Amino acid sequence: MYDIFAGREALESSYFLTRSKALEAFPMLKKDELVGALVYYDGQHNDARMNVALAMTAACYGATVANHCEVTSLTKDKDGIVNGAHLRDNITGDEWTVKAKGVINATGPFTDGLRKMDNAENLEIVAPSAGVHIILPNYYSPRNMGLLDPATSDGRVIFFLPWQGNTIAGTTDSPTEVTQNPMPKEDEINWILDEVSHYLSADVKVRRSDVLAAWSGIRPLVRDPHAKNTESLVRNHMINVSENKLITIAGGKWTTYRAMAEETVDRAIQVFNLKPTGKCDTEHVQLIGAKGYSNTMFIRLVQEFGMDTEVAAHLARSFGFKAWDVASIDDPTSASWPKYGNRISPNYPYIEAEVRYTVRQELACTAVDVLARRTRLAFLNAEAALGALPRVIEIMAEELKWDASRQKQEYKDAAIFLTTMGLAKEKAVQADTE
Known part of the structure; x- marks a missing residue:
């Protein structure tokens, strides 16, 4: 099929x-x-790196990109038509207003929050579903092959696949509340472990202690508010225009993100009577770092900088041709080999230069940004991320001129965040008090 x-x-x-x-x-x-x-x-793709690449590519084409900014309310003209938003910087606390010809609501699981700002009577269209995943050591699956069973003991789907050097296993699918940092439940983790054990040889002991990270994502499944059966879910994505001309794009998936954007902008052109100078050409736009990239580029990084092959391959896959910019700001190691590529965690290929680069070029503002939204360390191994945290904060403090108080707060915030990624709470508390 x-x-x-x-x-x-x-x-x-x-x-x-x-x-x-x-x-x-x-x-x-x-x-x-x-x-x-x-x-x-x-x-497979690295969704964190993909998301950043999309934002940075948009910036190259003239978009104004802002992170850690929250919409606190919408503005309307005298006729009640949405024409802007009040924003708050969640790091500095600054607030301001942005006026626009139109507003598009593309906020995933938080969609209904913005719809309620438009009209408190708007029906909720998001049916949030929690999907828990766990990370296991790489010996749980072959390097290039995983397993999927679409019919488990209770009718759910189970898979375990090689991912970023480890094994990812999941997933659950259950109704949930929308929160900023959802927490996986212990019974969900144990269900995944139990299901995985059904497929593995008796020689492989599936242990709770093997779980390196555990996290939950929220699927923003949507209902069509105009459908006769408002409980039925839309399989793909949906575009909705409110009476006050707030455009909402909801649902969908990574494999259709570009088409979703094109359809939404086409609808905005109609609704807001915009005058584009040409047709959409995003289908042919290369993301930042794509130009000049090749599958053998990592070899040149090894030869030029004296890096571990694993580190060079990681940089090439994550940054494309921009890997040269990352490598060029790395400090030499104290060893004869590798000459460059100071790792922030010994068993993972992320290096100190990535921290500096993501701060300078990719709007990384917090330690959590680096550990979870620029690299994948928090998703791969929560304890390893905690171990890397002091050095990450030290580098960011140099780049962003953080004082001791800010550094302490960053450590506390990141340790708390890592408990949502599978870190035991007692380890987070212990680390915070040391």
Whole structure:
């Protein structure tokens, strides 16, 4: 089915494996009742880096990009039409107003909050669903192959896949409240572990202590407020225009983000009577770092800077051609090899130069920005992120001129955040008091 829908854009063709070949490809599998396996190809991406690349590319084309800013209310003209927003900088506390020809609400799970600012009587359209994932050591899956079962013991989907050098396993799908930093529940973590154990050989002991990180995301599933059955969910995305001309784009997924944006802007052109100078061409726009990139670029980074291959490959994948800019601001190591590439955590390829670069070029404002929204360390290993925290804060303090009080607050805030990523609360408290 995947091959049929993908057509010419398929990564590779699917194929069947016999029982013996399946065990050869995935030696951790339980042999009991195994008949064979169907192999299909899917893609992965680093959503944190993708999100930053989109924002930075937009900035290159003239967009004004601001993070850590919150909409506190909407402004309206004399006819009640939305024409701007009051904003607050959640770091400095500064407040200001931005006027506009129109406002687009693209806030994911927080969609209804903005819709209520427009009209308190607006129906809620988001049906938030929690998806918990856990991170396990890389020996839980082969390097380039994972496992997916769409029909578990209770009808849910389970998968465990190689991801960023570890293994990611999930996921749950349950109604939830919308919060800024959702917390995975212990019973959800144990459900995933229990399901994973059903597929693995008895030689592999699935242990709670193997969980390196555990986190929950919120899927912003949406209902059409104009549908006869308001409980039925929209499978893809939905664009809604309120009576006061607030445009809302909700639902969707990463694989359709660009089409969602194009459709939303096309609707805005109609609603706000805008006069574009041409047609949408984002389908052909390269993201920042794409120009000049090649799959062998990491080799040149190794040769030029004397970096570990793992570090060089990580920089190339994460920054594209901008990896050269990152590497060029790194300090030399104290070892004969590698000459460059000072890691912020010994078992992960993230380096100190990334901290400086993301502060200077990618609007990283807090330690959590670096650990969770520019690198993936917090998502991969909560304890490793806690261990890297002092050095990350030290570097950011140099770049942003933080005083001792700000550094202490950054440590406290980041330690609390890491408890939502699977760090035991007692370890966060202990670290905060040391």
